Amino acid sequence: MIEIRGVSKIFQDRKAVDGLSLTIHKGNIFGLLGSNGAGKTTLLKTIAGIYEPESGEVRIDGKPVFESPDTKGRVVFMPDFPYFFPQASIMQMADFYKSVYPGWSEDRFQELGNLFPLNPRRKLNRLSKGMRQQAAFWLALSCMPDVLIMDEPLDGLDPVMRRLVKNVLFQEVAERGITVVISSHNLREIEDLCDHIGIMHGGALLIDKELDELKSDTHKVQVAFRDERHEHALTAKLPVLHREQRGSVFLYIVKGDRKRIEEYFRVYDPYVLDLLPLTLEEIFIYEMEGAGYDIAPILL
Numbered sequence: 001m002i003e004i005r006g007v008s009k010i011f012q013d014r015k016a017v018d019g020l021s022l023t024i025h026k027g028n029i030f031g032l033l034g035s036n037g038a039g040k041t042t043l044l045k046t047i048a049g050i051y052e053p054e055s056g057e058v059r060i061d062g063k064p065v066f067e068s069p070d071t072k073g074r075v076v077f078m079p080d081f082p083y084f085f086p087q088a089s090i091m092q093m094a095d096f097y098k099s100v101y102p103g104w105s106e107d108r109f110q111e112l113g114n115l116f117p118l119n120p121r122r123k124l125n126r127l128s129k130g131m132r133q134q135a136a137f138w139l140a141l142s143c144m145p146d147v148l149i150m151d152e153p154l155d156g157l158d159p160v161m162r163r164l165v166k167n168v169l170f171q172e173v174a175e176r177g178i179t180v181v182i183s184s185h186n187l188r189e190i191e192d193l194c195d196h197i198g199i200m201h202g203g204a205l206l207i208d209k210e211l212d213e214l215k216s217d218t219h220k221v222q223v224a225f226r227d228e229r230h231e232h233a234l235t236a237k238l239p240v241l242h243r244e245q246r247g248s249v250f251l252y253i254v255k256g257d258r259k260r261i262e263e264y265f266r267v268y269d270p271y272v273l274d275l276l277p278l279t280l281e282e283i284f285i286y287e288m289e290g291a292g293y294d295i296a297p298i299l300l
């Protein structure tokens with residue numbers, strides 16, 4: 001279990017992460033979303049024990065992670081641009097990882113070598129971006145981490161490799177109960193992979209919910225009223241995240257229980273009433289609007 005308690009990380013005078021608390025349970029695949037500059041990478045690096053927070057603490061299974069080699073030996077961080085030693089091959093990087101991560105498994109390294117079509121003796125700086133990303137996965141998973149932290153991990157992978165990597169991650173979670181934390185702007189991928197979602201903005205966590213709960217808690221309602229006065233009466237009563245009018249049809253993004261929302265609208269006996277599910281991308285955009293992010297330019 002990862003416990004993040006009141007963590008703040010400050011660069012110069014800017015709070016990149018601002019008093020954030022969050023618990024990520026063992027075996028979760030946690031998707032961290034957020035606007036550019038929200039503080040996702042900073043939080044991931046703090047969880048991985050790379051950054052020391054100015055206040056607060058991160059604990060993994062009850063033990064502090066910062067400056068704790070035992071705990072850090074169980075955590076692998078994959079940055080958005082994988083870093084390898086200049087001139088190193090996959091084999092040479094494997095030797096390095098072996099010396100740093102006590103859980104390194106030669107068997108797993110060989111097994112994964114059958115999945116990734118890479119020559120382990122080739123220099124990493126001669127590989128394409130996607131091939132280097134594959135190599136980073138191969139090495140990271142061979143360390144047999146208990147916690148795997150990944151910043152934009154699927155960027156650059158082709159669709160077949162994306163599917164392969166997702167399947168390997170599901171297998172790691174199912175068989176070894178590893179905890180995965182992923183930051184990504186690709187919400188389709190996050191929707192596919194993650195069971196839990198956190199949304200950050202301005203260094204704070206706006207939302208921390210199970211994906212299913214998040215999706216069943218936010219609804220798109222299309223409605224044509226018999227009388228436009230009904231719309232004022234109704235929207236005053238509901239937690240509306242977003243409202244649009246197209247001719248006589250109103251579109252609302254509303255939070256709450258589906259049945260209750262439907263009942264509210266039915267009272268006014270509208271001509272048209274449709275409750276539609278939202279994608280994670282839509283939920284993200286409207287939550288951001290609720291947090292003061294200007295989404296008007298994308299709604300043209």
Ligand SMILES: Nc1ncnc2c1ncn2[C@@H]1O[C@H](COP(=O)(O)OP(=O)(O)OP(=O)(O)O)[C@@H](O)[C@H]1O
Pocket residue numbers: 011012014015016034035036037038039040041042043
């Ligand atoms: N090493 C650093 N030195 C100074 N400021 C930094 C540093 N790293 C991050 N920041 C600042 O902290 C804030 C959060 O950055 P961070 O990289 O964590 O955001 P992010 O959510 O990962 O963004 P993106 O989605 O654009 O990758 C930004 O304002 C950024 O300028």
